Amino acid sequence: MxxxxxxxxxxxxxxxxxxxxxxxxxxxxxxxxxxxxxxxxxxxxxxxxxxxxxxxxxxxxxxxxxxxxxxxxxxxxxxxxxxxxxxxxxxxxxxxxxxxxxxxxxxxxxxxxxxxxxxxxxxxxxxxxxxVLHTAATAHIGLFREARLRAGETVVVTGAAGGVGSALVQLASFAGAKVVATASGRDAEWCRSLGAHTVIDHHDPQAMDRVGEAVPEGAAIFWDNTGRNDIEAALPVLADGARIIVMSGPGSRPILPVGEIYTRDVSVHGFVISKASVADLRSAAATINALLAADRLHAxxxxxxxxxxxxxxxxxxxxxxxxxxxxxxxxxx
Ligand SMILES: NC(=O)c1ccc[n+]([C@@H]2O[C@H](COP(=O)([O-])OP(=O)(O)OC[C@H]3O[C@@H](n4cnc5c(N)ncnc54)[C@H](OP(=O)(O)O)[C@@H]3O)[C@@H](O)[C@H]2O)c1
The missing domain is CATH 3.90.180.10 (Medium-chain alcohol dehydrogenases, catalytic domain)
Incomplete structure (x- = not known):
């Protein structure tokens, strides 16, 4: 060798x-x-x-x-x-x-x-x-394979200042989405620098009301990085046809308001990058490399x-x- x-x-x-x-x-x-x-x-x-x-x-x-x-x-x-x-x-x-x-x-x-x-x-x-390799590939698989993000849609990211959240804000913004983020107040500027349209302090007890005000059009994608998975709180800010991504908080047992989910065409998508195919990872790698080459993907x-x-x-x-x-x-x- x-x-x-x-x-x-x-x-x-x-x-x-x-x-x-x-x-x-x-x-x-x-x-x-x-x-x-x-x-x-x-x-x-x-x-x-x-x-x-x-x-x-x-x-x-x-x-x-x-x-x-x-x-x-x-x-x-x-x-x-x-x-x-x-x-x-x-x-x-x-x-x-x-x-x-x-x-x-x-x-x-x-x-x-x-x-x-x-x-x-x-x-x-x-x-x-x-x-950024793990977090951005996770964001890519969730945004594109699971949630099928389209340009012009609105994405709500909670826990947006963490690793996956930061990658999500950048990938979604790069794909032409409007991103509304929740994070600690001290991380607001960081999230804005990544492309977030609005950042809401997640310590604010009315944080989800603030999110709702920031997305009058309704969010097409709702992604929780905090492990809370409060689907009941998320539903009022969603557009019909929204996709909820669940991928953290293995012990959480959220309430699932079934009637509101199916009558509004809302879907809940769970995934884990550990089970991603070689093709999924390769597709994510192409986006990661394009963003790294353009100096547009930071952690x-x-x-x-x-x-x-x-x-x-x-x-x-x-x-x-x-x-x-x-x-x-x-x-x-
Ligand atoms: N399914 C998959 O394929 C996959 C892949 C990668 C990661 N994950 C999971 O995704 C999650 C995020 O990963 P990461 O690498 O981004 O983690 P991270 O860098 O530690 O970020 C977690 C974020 O969540 C926020 N947060 C944590 N607990 C919170 C709470 N109770 N209320 C509000 N915000 C809270 C933190 O905000 P503060 O800094 O303000 O506390 C931080 O911004 C982890 O649970 C991880 O295991 C899953």
């Missing part, structure tokens, strides 16, 4: 558990199959789902020792004989490792099936890019840690309250 070493530093688990279960040490670099690529990683990111996979709360095949992590940006170090699309030194990214039997990205050298690898636009910075980076502190990165990801970094957690190998 050319100048690829036989072992790599990696963050891995040998069983599900708390962040204390994460070890950092040497593991063999996998031998690439004919359609695999070995990527020398440059930047990695932590998402909520990484904690769910590590703890076992999201059930997926994790052959132990299991390298954690879903996203990477890096350069091609070696490729299988059947890989024609990439060559050594190409700058690339992936956002679908670390679940469904695939080892994760948290290593200096990681194996990526070529069908899950995309070219990184020349202008993109690895740390800035890795911070706030809350903190950057070395790979040796992968367990701390997971602890921070799971922290609630003021100690939680306001932005993505990026890890450098």
């Amino acid at each position: 050319g100048d690829v070493p036989t072992v790599t530093t990696a963050a891995y688990i040998t069983g599900h558990g708390s962040p204390d279960a994460i070890r950092v040490g040497e593991l063999p670099v996998p031998e690439p199959g004919p359609t695999d690529v070995i990527v020398r990683t440059e930047a990695l990111a932590v998402n909520h789902v990484d904690a769910f996979v590590r703890s076992g709360s999201y059930r997926t095949h994790t052959p132990f020792p299991f390298v954690i992590g879903r996203d990477l940006v890096g350069t091609v170090a070696a490729r299988g004989a059947g890989v024609a699309e990439f060559r050594a030194g190409d700058r690339v990214w992936c956002n679908s490792l670390g679940h469904a039997g695939r080892q994760g990205s948290f290593a200096r050298y990681a194996l990526v099936p070529v069908e899950r690898l995309y070219r990184l636009p020349d202008a993109a910075d690895p740390g800035a890019a890795v911070a 706030r980076i809350g903190t950057t840690l070395p790979l040796t502190r992968a367990a701390d990165a997971h602890r921070l990801q799971e922290t609630r309250g003021p100690q939680r970094p306001r932005g993505r957690i990026v890890v450098l190998p």
Whole structure:
């Protein structure tokens, strides 16, 4: 495999558990199959789902020792004989490792099936890019595959200043939608800078009334990133035919006012990016790359840690309250 070493530093688990279960040490670099690529990683990111996979709360095949992590940006170090699309030194990214039997990205050298690898636009910075890969792909799948967003429609995004929310505001605005966001007051300017038409403080007890005033036309899409999933509160601000996206808050048990939903042609769409097809991910990647190349897709980076502190990165990801970094957690190998 050319100048690829036989072992790599990696963050891995040998069983599900708390962040204390994460070890950092040497593991063999996998031998690439004919359609695999070995990527020398440059930047990695932590998402909520990484904690769910590590703890076992999201059930997926994790052959132990299991390298954690879903996203990477890096350069091609070696490729299988059947890989024609990439060559050594190409700058690339992936956002679908670390679940469904695939080892994760948290290593200096990681194996990526070529069908899950995309070219990184020349202008993109690895740390800035890795911070949007999971969130923007999630936003893309929900907006376009599930909700079938059309230009000119209105999208309401609650929890808009977080990772997925920020990506949603940018993708929906870029697609020609009017975006009405709810977020903490301190995040209003951030949401506006991403393209939100109106931002409402989600600590305001009348926040949903304010949303209603901002969308007299009715929202075509309602997307909750907070895990509350208060469908009853959302219904008054929706247009007939609206699509509600549910994708967070696994323990929430919202009231479902069935009569109002079916008589108004409202639909509720649940999805998880972990089950997205290679085609879905590729379609999202095309949009992500177009936006990265145009410098129109940004995330706030809350903190950057070395790979040796992968367990701390997971602890921070799971922290609630003021100690939680306001932005993505990026890890450098
Ligand atoms: N289904 C999927 O495929 C998929 C993919 C990615 C993520 N997710 C899920 O989507 C959710 C968002 O992910 P993320 O990466 O964007 O998380 P994040 O960066 O932590 O952002 C969460 C946002 O929700 C807000 N929030 C949290 N609790 C709230 C509450 N009780 N009331 C009002 N706002 C609240 C936060 O606002 P403040 O900062 O003001 O607290 C923050 O802006 C997570 O639950 C994640 O697990 C699902």
